[in-house]
Amino acid sequence: MATTNPRLKVHYLNPNGGFKSSKERADFLATTDNKDLDFTVLYWEIASVASTTRDMLALSGVKWRNAPCPSDEEWDGGKIQTAFSVLPMLTIKGPAGQELNLSESMVIDMFLAERFGLMGDNDWEKLAISSFYSNIHFLRERTFTEVQDVPKESKKHARDLFFKYTLQKFIEDHEYHLAHNGNNGHYVGNKMSLADLHLANVIHYYSTLPWGKMALEKFSASEAIWKVKEKVDNHPGLAAWRSSDEFKKYEKGSFKWYLRCTVPGEEVVDASKSKSDAVTKELSVAEA
Ligand SMILES: N[C@@H](CCC(=O)N[C@@H](CS)C(=O)NCC(=O)O)C(=O)O
Numbered sequence: 001m002a003t004t005n006p007r008l009k010v011h012y013l014n015p016n017g018g019f020k021s022s023k024e025r026a027d028f029l030a031t032t033d034n035k036d037l038d039f040t041v042l043y044w045e046i047a048s049v050a051s052t053t054r055d056m057l058a059l060s061g062v063k064w065r066n067a068p069c070p071s072d073e074e075w076d077g078g079k080i081q082t083a084f085s086v087l088p089m090l091t092i093k094g095p096a097g098q099e100l101n102l103s104e105s106m107v108i109d110m111f112l113a114e115r116f117g118l119m120g121d122n123d124w125e126k127l128a129i130s131s132f133y134s135n136i137h138f139l140r141e142r143t144f145t146e147v148q149d150v151p152k153e154s155k156k157h158a159r160d161l162f163f164k165y166t167l168q169k170f171i172e173d174h175e176y177h178l179a180h181n182g183n184n185g186h187y188v189g190n191k192m193s194l195a196d197l198h199l200a201n202v203i204h205y206y207s208t209l210p211w212g213k214m215a216l217e218k219f220s221a222s223e224a225i226w227k228v229k230e231k232v233d234n235h236p237g238l239a240a241w242r243s244s245d246e247f248k249k250y251e252k253g254s255f256k257w258y259l260r261c262t263v264p265g266e267e268v269v270d271a272s273k274s275k276s277d278a279v280t281k282e283l284s285v286a287e288a
Contacts, residue, residue: 007078007085010101017099028098034115036095039064042080043088045253047208049105050088051201052194053112054250055232058241059197060116066246067091106137113194125188132177132187132195139170140202148261156263159211163218171222174199178224185231192232199225200232208254210262 012022019025039057041064043050057064070080070087082089083103090102090112102108110130113119119126146166147158181187187195203225206215220226232238241247 008081010081010083010089010103012083017101018094018097019100025100028094029092029100032094034060034062037062038093039112040067040091040093041065041088042067042091043069044257045069045250046257047201047247047250047254048205048257051204051250052109052198053088053090053105054247055197055201055238055241056109056112056116056118056194059235059237060112061237062116106134109133109194109198113197118192118194118197120188120193125193128188129193129195132174133198135170135173136195136198136202139166140205142166143206148258152264155261156265159261159263163214167215167218171218171225175222175224178228183224183227185227187228192235196228196232200229203229204251205254208251209258211266 017025019028039062041050041053041057043066047054054066074080080087081101083101086103088103088105088108090108092100092102102111110119110133113129113133114126118129120129143162143166147155147162150158177187181189184190185196187193187199203216203219206212206219209215219229233242
């Protein structure tokens with residue numbers, strides 16, 4: 001079959017990495033302690049789709065790093081190994097040089113959350129957290145398809161429809177579920193889970209859009225949702241990471257990247273100035 005996009009592919013039974021079978025891989029993961037693993041995130045110089053993964057790695061205290069963002073030459077030249085020609089990819093290394101590669105942010109997030117105790121206390125909680133996580137994830141996915149990747153002349157209409165229907169429904173649905181957990185700042189029980197972390201990260205994604213202030217006003221008008229976001233944002237285990245230059249670099253990268261979502265007539269004149277405005281806006285919304 002003709003290929004449109006010659007790229008280096010990595011597959012799930014890759015003979016590299018020191019494993020002969022899928023069982024060996026599973027056994028390695030089951031018997032190796034988190035402290036003996038080394039994690040590398042390969043993604044772009046933005047927050048977006050890898051941000052929940054990075055938060056979890058920072059929170060858990062494991063050895064981890066962000067790989068340098070691929071250059072245009074490397075990416076366009078097909079020199080970066082991926083499973084589906086998109087990033088993020090997570091590389092997991094073991095003490096004896098073993099290596100595993102995982103693709104797809106949802107799979108990476110759920111894998112890490114399970115290892116780091118962020119999937120609840122039993123199998124039912126795990127299913128509930130997975131449902132919340134998936135629904136939160138697809139809010140951002142809908143924004144990509146409904147609002148971001150539409151022709152310029154449709155952007156305002158698409159954004160306004162997104163606010164009126166998609167986001168409104170999301171907020172109502174999530175308020176319903178959060179109320180059933182006592183509006184305590186968590187989706188499930190009384191502790192932070194992958195669902196809480198993803199909600200905070202998806203809200204952070206909206207804060208990096210040119211119309212982030214409008215989105216944040218809608219999220220912050222929901223006390224229950226904002227409480228979850230604030231609990232995550234104020235978690236002491238995230239403080240060092242969130243205040244690091246690296247985190248800020250990705251946040252700034254997102255802001256630049258998502259200038260493509262600008263609604264004509266609402267143009268942002270100075271991107272660097274607007275970045276700090278966006279943060280100020282988020283803070284002022286949070287304080288209101
Ligand atoms: N389903 C994938 C989607 C990842 C994705 O769309 N990645 C984009 C950046 S956010 C990408 O790498 N695009 C590169 C390209 O299309 O060349 C996931 O959730 O991991």
